[in-house]
Structure formats: structure tokens, C-alpha cells
Amino acid sequence: MSSASRFVTVKKFDRDFSKYLWGRTGNDTRAIPVRSLNVGLDDELVTFELKPKSEISQPGFFLFWTTAIKLRSYILFLFPLFYVVSKNFLLERFRDPVALAFALVAMMFIYAGLNIRNDIADHISGFDRVNIPTSLKPILLGWTTASRMSKVSWLLLIIGIVLAIPVVLLEPDEIKVLSVVVVLIVLGQFFKKNSYKEKISGEVILFLLIGMGVTSGFQEALGADIDRETLALGFFWGAAVLFLVHVNNFSHLLTSTQAGIKNTMTNLGFDRAKNFLMIWWGACLVIWFFFHWFYASSYLTWLSTLVLTFWSIPLFIKLSQIRSPLGSDLLKIRESAHKTFLIMVAIFFVENAWYIGTKLNWMP
């Protein structure tokens, strides 16, 4: 094979377009997209490098799977679970640990499946081909193929759904939450273009699913009824997670705009988007305060709000000072946003651990 023949260029309506994009090129070769033109349009043109599998450095088992299922983002549903469990433990409403265990394991499988599907959607839509990668992308790196990961994701989703059946049998009210979640996902399929991150309606659905959907689901699974605190937590959590989504979209603002991708950040443009992010996180702090005002002690409300606000200062400074939609400051803002988010989770965790410790007489 000559050096030039290692590349192949295909158009969207070419017969081989999906073959290369889905990676159906045999066991020994990987088709890695190196250039994409007119992404998302009818005249999309992608050039693939046909690389022998032996030339691609393969990661270890652990790195591959933790990257593929985005293990680091599991905190996005594990923390609401912790909060809901500790709250109901404190209120002595934790009635069904079996159903909750099934719900947790089911959620882990479903979340893994959805994360993989999200990566596939990004790959097929071109989102990951036009934007500068900020994390490892197994399909883009040629570690695996979209086709193979699609099968894995369906398997994970099916296992997750099967594991969720006992939850519904043990806690029939769970069906109410699941119905809403299913309706939202179906609606999302109509509204979204390629990914929930790409459309404003998709962002709202994501906010509802990862927020109130998760907290209510766990609340029902452990045998308690949905209450205002659960919904308030879901509302706050959805807003905080959506902040991270906006920050991520902000870091791709230039490339996404060039590729015609529509989301809140690209709609606002650079200057207004950075103000929007500051306002959004400021609003999160206000919600945090009122959430604590209603559901925590006055002492913790003020202390936790002050600590979180203090930790948010570097983020606000970085956002106000950023002057380019390219460059290293974007990465610094992403890091700062993630750190601030983790601090918020840590404060929440310490608060709840304190309450539990007090109830169990662990505290002096």
C-alpha cells in the first residue's frame, strides 16, 4: 500500500461513508477520521486514515473502560444517591435497601450505556471531529470502533433495564418517575439534532433528567415518596450539572460556531456567554443558599455558602478575565469549574456526614 493510499475520502451520501464512520473495516484496520469538512451538512466530506490495528497503541483494560464509560463523571448520579439515602436515613424513611441496591446497579449500567452512546453520537454527528478534544476519545483514537461500542452500549442498557425491573416490582411508584424519564428521553430524540449538548431543548431535558429525574428515581426506589426537598435538590443539581455542560460548550465555542452547532453558548457568543456563565454560577450559589436555608441549619447555611462562594472566586475571576475563544485560558476555566463543582460536592458530603455522625452519636 503506498503512503497516499492510506487515506480515503468519502462524502456523506457515499455508500462507504457509514462503513468508515462506524468502523466496519475488518478486524485488522481502523478508519480514523483525520479531516472533516462541512460537518452536519449534506455535503459533509470526511477523510479517514486507514491504520493497521497493530500501529495503534492500545490502552490497558482499566484505562479503556474507565475512559469509555466516563467513570469520573459517575459522581453526577452517585452524589444525589448519597444525599437521598442519607436524608431518608436521617428521617427514618429508608425502607427498601434491596430495591435501592437494584436501582443503583441498574443506574450504573444505564449510565455507562448512555455515556458510550453519547460518544458514538458525537462521533457520528462530527461533534468530536470538529472540536479540539479535551479528553480521551476511544473511538477517535482508534482504540475501538463505533460499531463495536454501539453493541456494548445496547448490552449495558439492556442489563440496566433488566436490573431496573425488580425496582419497579418492589416499589411500584417508581413507574411514575420512569414514565416521565422515558417521555423526556423520547421527546429528546425529537428535539435534539445529534446530541443533548447541541440544542437548547436538549440542554433543558438533560437538566431535568440528571436533576429531578435522578433524585426522584432514587427517592422512590428506597421506598419513600417524592417530597419538596428531593425536587429542590434535583433542581439545584440539574442547574449545577448544566453549568458544567455550558462550560464545556464554552470551551468549544469557536469550533462549534464554525461547524454550525447550536447551543446556548454559541447562540450567545463569546462576550455574552462568559457573562452568562458567571450569572449562572452566581444563581447556583443563590439556589444553594436557599436550599440550605430551607433544609439545613442556619449555621450551616451561612458557613457552607461562604465557603463555596470563597472557592468560587477564582472561577469568577478567570471568567471575567478570559479574552480569547481559543487559547489555554479555556482549559483553565474548565479545570476551575470542575474543581469548584467538586468542592461543592465535598461540602455537601461533609454536611450530610456530619448529620449522620450526629444521629449515630459519632460526634462528640
Next chain:
Amino acid sequence: MAFKIYSEKDFPAYLPKLNQLYDELFSGGKGFRSKLVGMVANPLGIDAKTQLLLNQTIEFIHNASLLHDDLVDRSNLRRGKKAAWLKYTPEYAVLAGDYLLARVMMNLSSHGNIKLVQYTSQIISDLLEGEWLQDSIVGDFFVSVDQLDRVHNLKTASLFKWCLRAPFMAQDRYDENLHQVLEEMGTILGQLFQRGDDLLDFDIRNDEGKVLLGDLKSGYLNSFGAFISKNMTRPQIDQMIKSHTLDELISCFGSNPADAKMAFAAKVSEFDAINEKLIQLYLHHLSQLEKLINPSEMALIQNLKPLTEILYWRRKPSS
């Protein structure tokens, strides 16, 4: 050899200093972009008048960008001479650049090809966006090569794309496949040219004697600078930024000068290997182009084939 693409009658003689400014600006250039237009236009059999129009268009746009660029970057020298904004005032430099762009639109619209006018306007917009973005990252010494590629695609590659596509447009040839391939080729040529140019800053294949570390000293980390600093520690980057000479910069790679030199050379080889792959991609698109042009136009392939040698390796083609 002095390169002049216009006649003195092209610009009003009653405007003080305008012709003198242009004479100085254009006389030092190699006119590579108009030569590139010729490499495409000749095999297509484009008449001399249209070719002159295309040559003028690309050179006017390029030189307008230089006038503005020097002012934005506060560069004192252009082609070894005092920059126009210093010699003639910033106001004249801006106006002279604007005037060239206005002439481009005037000349092109007289040709009557609205698609070519539209495409040229798009290229000028891209160029300005690239300038704007580049200015926004001055002083950012942690910028990545990927990010710089986005700037160079707008600022540098846009003109290369124009050189390849405009002659076909001038012939009313708008085949989508053809233009997509040319677009890709122009992008790669622009990227290779920029990266080759960025290497000169570090005295790599610097036969034209470009001033060393010019970009770095102006607070701009170019593509090779971004590449070598990728895995550097903060103190190493600080040391690199403060380097006044190439030896000082190379010493960032180790305390032993011989080892540091070897590490630097290894980085150059690594960078070359990445760009060699880009060259392979260019050749792939060239083979695609071969299928999209008429048999009588095959000289175009021969003309375009050696460009990577000239633009990246900065050497005359071997064959």
C-alpha cells in the same frame, strides 16, 4: 527580483505618499501567492487578462493584511525595511490596507463573476477573523498546536485555498467535489507553510536568514513553540519565554548542552514526522484531484506536487 503586480495608473497619483507606500510594500515580496495562482491558472488555459486580475487580487489582499498585521503586531520591520505604519503613520497604513481591499472588490466585480466576488469576500472575512483571534492569544504561552491550527486555517490557509479555487471559479467551474478537494489541499498547504515558517524562528532550515525567536519575543508562541512546550514544566516554559538566544532556549531541554541539543533535535524530528503525515494527506488529495480535472489539465498535478517541498521543507523540489 522585484515583484510588481500593478501599474502606477492603478492608484490615484493625487493621494500623497500612496504610490510610494505601495512601491515599497510590494517591491520586497516574492509574490508566491500569485505564482501559485499561475500554477493553477496556466494548465487551465486562463487568459492573461483574467490571470492578471487573479494575481492582483491575491497580492492586494495579502499585502493589505501585511499592512494591518504589522500595525496590530507593532512590527518595526517588513521585508527588511521600516514597516509602513512607522514610516507613514498608522493612519496611512490602515487606509492603504483598506484601499487595497476596496480595489480588490472593484476589480473583481468588473469581471462580473458574483460567485468569485462572494468567495473572495469570504476569504477576506476569514483572514480578519484569523488576525483577530491571533491578537487575542498574544501572551498565551500555553496555547496548543491544535488551537493555533484554527487561527492559521483562517489567517494563512484561507489565501492558499483561494489561490487553488479562484482560477476554477473564474472559468465558471463550480463542481462541488472539485472545490472540496481544493479546499482541503489549500488548508494543508497553508498549515505546512505556516509551520515551516514557524520553524525558521528556531533556525530550522532558515536559509532566508529570518530573525530568530521573533515570534516568541513579540509574545506569540508559534506552532513549533507550542509543540516543544507541550510537556514542559512551568519553570521550563518560563525559561523558554525569557530566552534571548536560541542557545538559551535550547538549554530549557537540559543542563548539559550536548544533551539539550539532542533533545531539541529530537523535537524537530518529531514535528517533521507529524508534518510528513500532513504531506501524505496532501498527496492523497492530489490523487483525488487528478480524477476530477480534464486530461488536458494534467500539468496542474505536476505543478502542485512539489509545493510541500517548497512550503514546508523550504527546498527546491528534487525533480
